[in-house]
Amino acid sequence: MPFASPADLSPVPQAEAPRDCPLCPRLVIFRHECRAEFPDWWNAPVPAFGDPDAWLGIVGLAPGKHGANRTGRPFTGDYAGELLYATLLKFGLAEGEYRADPADGLKLRGAVILNAVKCLPPANKPEPREIATCRNYFEAALVALPKVRVLVALGQIAHVAAARALGLPPASTKFGHGAEAVAPDGRILLSSYHCSRYNQNTNRLNVEMFESVFERALALRDG
Numbered sequence: 364m365p366f367a368s369p370a371d372l373s374p375v376p377q378a379e380a381p382r383d384c385p386l387c388p389r390l391v392i393f394r395h396e397c398r399a400e401f402p403d404w405w406n407a408p409v410p411a412f413g414d415p416d417a418w419l420g421i422v423g424l425a426p427g428k429h430g431a432n433r434t435g436r437p438f439t440g441d442y443a444g445e446l447l448y449a450t451l452l453k454f455g456l457a458e459g460e461y462r463a464d465p466a467d468g469l470k471l472r473g474a475v476i477l478n479a480v481k482c483l484p485p486a487n488k489p490e491p492r493e494i495a496t497c498r499n500y501f502e503a504a505l506v507a508l509p510k511v512r513v514l515v516a517l518g519q520i521a522h523v524a525a526a527r528a529l530g531l532p533p534a535s536t537k538f539g540h541g542a543e544a545v546a547p548d549g550r551i552l553l554s555s556y557h558c559s560r561y562n563q564n565t566n567r568l569n570v571e572m573f574e575s576v577f578e579r580a581l582a583l584r585d586g
């Protein structure tokens with residue numbers, strides 16, 4: 364079954380990895396295992412999704428196996444996407460209907476979703492060198508998105524990757540729900556607990572907490 368290239372689907376094609384990006388050997392092996400087991404799934408680096416003129420960047424960790432790794436669109440098809448896309452729709456950052464399918468016609472308005480790591484990691488745990496390697500693509504995406512003024516990082520790994528990309532020393536940029544830091548170039552990093560099934564089911568994150576981060580992002584845009 365032929366698949367599009369990540370660049371063909373991206374608002375920042377110049378910052379996308381090729382379908383067979385060879386740079387992280389462990390993730391390449393896992394990619395081939397998944398392709399053998401699930402030949403109809405995306406099973407490739409997941410491109411950014413959203414508005415090329417975005418002011419807001421949302422940073423996830425890495426594709427979920429049954430979510431973005433299956434469908435090819437960030438957060439699409441997994442539990443975390445339900446809350447994320449409902450929130451974007453609620454605050455006017457998306458238009459249409461989210462049906463957990465890249466063909467649902469959903470469009471982001473003023474927002475773009477990026478991942479710190481583009482390929483599915485075993486057990487959802489990328490290794491530090493994989494995060495560092497994929498940061499080249501993440502940084503290229505930020506360069507290609509000059510209107511992004513606020514980044515919302517979902518979870519600690521995304522927070523650290525975004526802090527590094529923004530030139531903020533991670534040691535002095537503590538992760539916490541609602542934590543806020545200003546980068547040397549004035550862009551603002553907001554952090555949120557990840558909207559994972561585990562965090563929601565354990566009440567570490569609830570809807571109000573998640574929405575409050577986006578309310579703050581909108582206030583920063585307007586203020």
Ligand code: SF4
Nearest residue numbers: 380384387408482497
């Ligand atoms: S995680 Fe990033 S750098 Fe590593 S193989 Fe995938 S696309 Fe390439």
